[in-house]
Amino acid sequence: MIADKMTAMLRRPMRAWAAGAGTLLFATLCATLSIPAAGQGERSLERGVKAAFLYKFAGYVEWPAGALPAADAPIVIAVAQEAALADELERIVPGRRIDNHPIVVRRLREGDSLAGIQILFIGAGDRGRTASLVRAAQPHPLLVVTEIDNGLALGSGINFVLHEGRVRFEASPEAVERSGLKLSSRLLSVASNARMGTAQ
Amino acid sequence: MRSESGMRIEKALKAGFRITAAAVFALCAAQMALAASPPALPVPATENLAELSLEQLGDILVTTVSKREERLLAANAAIFVISAEDIRRSGATTLPEVLRLAPNLDVARADTNTYAISSRGFNTLTANNLLVLIDGRSVYSILFSGVFWEAQQVMLEDVERIEVISGPSTTLWGANAVNGVINVITRSARDTQGLLLAGGGGGRESGGAVRYGGEAAGAHYRVYGRYQDMNNATRQDGPQIRDGAHTVQTGFRADWGALQNGVTVQGDYYQSMIDQVPLARDTSGMNLLARWQHELDNGSRLRLQSYFDRAERDLPTQYHDRIDTWDVELQHALAPRGAHTFIWGGGNRLSRDAFTAGPALSFNPAGRTLRLSNIFAQDSIALPDNFEVTLGAKIEHNSYTGAEFMPNARLTWRPSNGVTMWTALSRALRTPSRLDRDYSTVTLVGNPNYESEVTRVVEAGFRSQATPAFSYTVTVFRNLHDRLRSFEPGTLHLVFDNKIEGTSSGAGIWGNYQAARNWRLTGGAAWQHLSLERKPGSMDPGFGITSAGNDPSHWASLRSLWDITSQHEFDFTVRHVGARPNPAVPAYTAVDMRLGWRISRALEMSLTLRNASEAEHTEWGVATNRAIFERNAFVKLVWRP
Numbered sequence: 094m095i096a097d098k099m100t101a102m103l104r105r106p107m108r109a110w111a112a113g114a115g116t117l118l119f120a121t122l123c124a125t126l127s128i129p130a131a132g133q134g135e136r137s138l139e140r141g142v143k144a145a146f147l148y149k150f151a152g153y154v155e156w157p158a159g160a161l162p163a164a165d166a167p168i169v170i171a172v173a174q175e176a177a178l179a180d181e182l183e184r185i186v187p188g189r190r191i192d193n194h195p196i197v198v199r200r201l202r203e204g205d206s207l208a209g210i211q212i213l214f215i216g217a218g219d220r221g222r223t224a225s226l227v228r229a230a231q232p233h234p235l236l237v238v239t240e241i242d243n244g245l246a247l248g249s250g251i252n253f254v255l256h257e258g259r260v261r262f263e264a265s266p267e268a269v270e271r272s273g274l275k276l277s278s279r280l281l282s283v284a285s286n287a288r289m290g291t292a293q
Numbered sequence: 294m295r296s297e298s299g300m301r302i303e304k305a306l307k308a309g310f311r312i313t314a315a316a317v318f319a320l321c322a323a324q325m326a327l328a329a330s331p332p333a334l335p336v337p338a339t340e341n342l343a344e345l346s347l348e349q350l351g352d353i354l355v356t357t358v359s360k361r362e363e364r365l366l367a368a369n370a371a372i373f374v375i376s377a378e379d380i381r382r383s384g385a386t387t388l389p390e391v392l393r394l395a396p397n398l399d400v401a402r403a404d405t406n407t408y409a410i411s412s413r414g415f416n417t418l419t420a421n422n423l424l425v426l427i428d429g430r431s432v433y434s435i436l437f438s439g440v441f442w443e444a445q446q447v448m449l450e451d452v453e454r455i456e457v458i459s460g461p462s463t464t465l466w467g468a469n470a471v472n473g474v475i476n477v478i479t480r481s482a483r484d485t486q487g488l489l490l491a492g493g494g495g496g497r498e499s500g501g502a503v504r505y506g507g508e509a510a511g512a513h514y515r516v517y518g519r520y521q522d523m524n525n526a527t528r529q530d531g532p533q534i535r536d537g538a539h540t541v542q543t544g545f546r547a548d549w550g551a552l553q554n555g556v557t558v559q560g561d562y563y564q565s566m567i568d569q570v571p572l573a574r575d576t577s578g579m580n581l582l583a584r585w586q587h588e589l590d591n592g593s594r595l596r597l598q599s600y601f602d603r604a605e606r607d608l609p610t611q612y613h614d615r616i617d618t619w620d621v622e623l624q625h626a627l628a629p630r631g632a633h634t635f636i637w638g639g640g641n642r643l644s645r646d647a648f649t650a651g652p653a654l655s656f657n658p659a660g661r662t663l664r665l666s667n668i669f670a671q672d673s674i675a676l677p678d679n680f681e682v683t684l685g686a687k688i689e690h691n692s693y694t695g696a697e698f699m700p701n702a703r704l705t706w707r708p709s710n711g712v713t714m715w716t717a718l719s720r721a722l723r724t725p726s727r728l729d730r731d732y733s734t735v736t737l738v739g740n741p742n743y744e745s746e747v748t749r750v751v752e753a754g755f756r757s758q759a760t761p762a763f764s765y766t767v768t769v770f771r772n773l774h775d776r777l778r779s780f781e782p783g784t785l786h787l788v789f790d791n792k793i794e795g796t797s798s799g800a801g802i803w804g805n806y807q808a809a810r811n812w813r814l815t816g817g818a819a820w821q822h823l824s825l826e827r828k829p830g831s832m833d834p835g836f837g838i839t840s841a842g843n844d845p846s847h848w849a850s851l852r853s854l855w856d857i858t859s860q861h862e863f864d865f866t867v868r869h870v871g872a873r874p875n876p877a878v879p880a881y882t883a884v885d886m887r888l889g890w891r892i893s894r895a896l897e898m899s900l901t902l903r904n905a906s907e908a909e910h911t912e913w914g915v916a917t918n919r920a921i922f923e924r925n926a927f928v929k930l931v932w933r934p
Binding site (some may be wrong): 098138141142144145146148149153181184185189250259260261279280283285 | 336339340342345347348350351352353354
């Protein structure tokens with residue numbers, strides 16, 4: 094009789110736990126049913142903002158003489174590893190000019206030449222491939238923009254970072270100057286790594 | 294008696310699970326409805342983005358889930374993170390008030406400076422199951438293994454986030470983290486450059502702070518100073534309580550290199566005078582901490598930290614105490630190898646206290662040197678189908694009870710991106726404090742044989758980013774407690790012993806909903822039930838159970854954060870705390886409101902109205918002589934030139 098009581102007592106909490114487990118299982122079921130759409134709209138906004146930044150950057154860069162042969166030669170923004178951002182850029186550039194230069198968007202594929210490009214955006218992706226693209230771009234008079242952790246350490250000129258849900262960028266005037274370009278102080282003052290004194 | 298309490302446990306458990314089940318069901322229904330509706334965040338046309346300035350582009354909120362939150366979504370514990378933005382918009386001026394933002398904490402204000410804060414029950418003014426760390430420095434007092442909250446002030450503008458983990462974290466954090474860990478993390482000096490001036494005042498308090506950050510000797514640094522004046526509270530039966538306080542604190546932090554690969558040195562000094570009967574008490578302290586973090590070529594990470602901390606309390610006519618702590622700890626996180634992610638570490642802490650007794654209260658011996666050494670290891674093993682098993686254990690050696698073993702096993706399943714489920718088994722301990730062993734008064738004395746209190750914990754949780762705009766967490770737990778504190782009658786006085794046992798169980802739920810681009814809702818609730826009883830042979834007249842905690846069965850909160858324009862914010866919080874049984878404190882519902890105005894890029898003004906909905910309420914203590922908290926306003930200005 095005591096044994097019966099003991100067994101009953103032992104079993105009761107078990108049933109409660111089974112109810113808990115069932116609840117969790119049900120919750121997972123609901124979650125897995127409705128999950129896949131997560132993040133879609135947001136990622137495209139992030140890309141849109143980055144595309145707008147890329148377009149704006151063109152107005153704050155001085156290329157060396159010869160990089161833009163004619164006064165109305167197009168500024169070429171090449172996009173590697175992130176086709177969706179090229180789509181966003183193509184929605185921005187029609188009809189817009191920067192200092193009389195029209196903007197052309199080019200989708201960069203593996204093995205394409207880097208000649209004739211003014212801004213190269215390398216989408217987040219494989220870090221090794223990003224690093225080799227940045228290295229390949231260094232001899233060319235172009236601005237390299239990345240969106241990877243510690244992108245400036247890889248040698249890129251501007252690196253996008255997400256800060257509290259917002260797109261910010263950090264800049265390396267030294268890396269940019271090595272490619273013969275110059276970033277305006279206006280751009281540097283907005284960069285999130287802008288230091289007091291050096292940005293003015 | 295036993296079966297009766299068994300029935301009570303069972304009833305409570307059933308009720309708890311029914312509530313959880315209902316809540317989860319309601320959430321699922323809401324989630325399905327949300328999934329079916331169009332995306333909550335309107336996406337502005339890309340074409341128009343090009344018209345914005347660089348600054349405006351940088352101000353667009355592109356994601357409601359930050360990288361940190363993404364990592365958080367994958368976290369397999371009941372962790373809630375209070376962000377810097379949450380702190381700013383709370384209008385809170387002290388750390389305990391900020392902690393009200395965590396739905397997994399029960400925060401009760403006893404008077405102007407004294408708080409009872411706990412998670413998962415056992416809340417008292419000397420709550421001793423919660424570990425609190427400020428930038429990796431433990432701030433609990435070895436006197437009673439709890440926290441003197443009035444001595445823990447931080448420059449809130451420089452806090453990056455506060456992680457609140459409920460449930461046992463003893464494998465990583467050591468004994469005393471039985472019911473949870475609060476981790477206050479301040480920003481790197483790199484992120485607090487330039488000048489900041491803050492000041493404010495209102496019906497209950499006034500204060501000011503200044504911080505300057507710059508660069509020198511290859512490091513980013515900041516120095517800060519703050520002061521705070523608190524007015525006396527009013528007693529429920531009318532007269533003022535003498536509990537006003539004046540606090541000053543100053544400190545610095547310097548960071549060399551990057552966060553993962555660099556050196557941090559920081560320190561603080563504080564002093565406060567808190568009025569009380571018969572004479573004001575003085576608390577003061579200082580600390581100095583150095584941390585070295587290094588990423589090795591093989592991808593593993595080393596972290597070496599050491600600190601010194603001094604905390605002094607002077608209660609004239611009662612006691613004076615000074616505690617010096619030296620701590621050093623090493624952690625080595627190996628790079629993932631195959632299916633294994635391994636982390637191990639160890640530490641050594643030396644605490645020395647000098648207690649000068651008053652007529653009524655003393656410790657025997659008056660001073661002690663306590664050593665705490667530990668080693669721990671934890672392996673996370675990736676299994677097929679997105680399962681993960683984490684096995685860990687800590688062996689901690691303390692001066693009172695010798696070596697103690699604290700293992701933890703955790704099963705995690707991440708069936709899809711943004712969904713994490715976990716369940717864990719832990720054995721957690723609270724090792725004896727000076728109070729348990731060495732306390733000495735006329736009526737009550739410590740027990741030289743007091744053992745560690747043992748808690749075995751089963752817990753489970755579920756976290757989901759249900760839609761881009763909505764995420765939530767559900768947790769349940771059940772604790773089996775043994776060897777809790779009892780008060781056994783001795784020949785002359787009561788003696789502490791380990792003769793209380795029991796169970797506690799409960800559930801927690803919280804969520805975050807971005808209702809519109811400029812409107813965010815957060816909310817949470819917790820339920821808990823404790824059932825304690827004397828062990829066979831105990832003669833405890835009842836103090837053990839009544840003094841274990843004065844816990845509400847539930848509490849809940851809802852917060853709305855609304856950006857009216859890009860310059861104006863209107864926020865409000867409604868929080869409800871259930872009644873406390875003994876001493877009886879009625880349930881209350883309080884509404885706090887805040888109006889924020891960004892006058893320019895550098896200048897921000899805010900008006901906070903606390904307890905807006907009611908004239909007054911009480912949160913803790915015995916009727917008629919406890920403190921009441923009345924409706925009051927606070928105006929604050931922050932200037933970042």
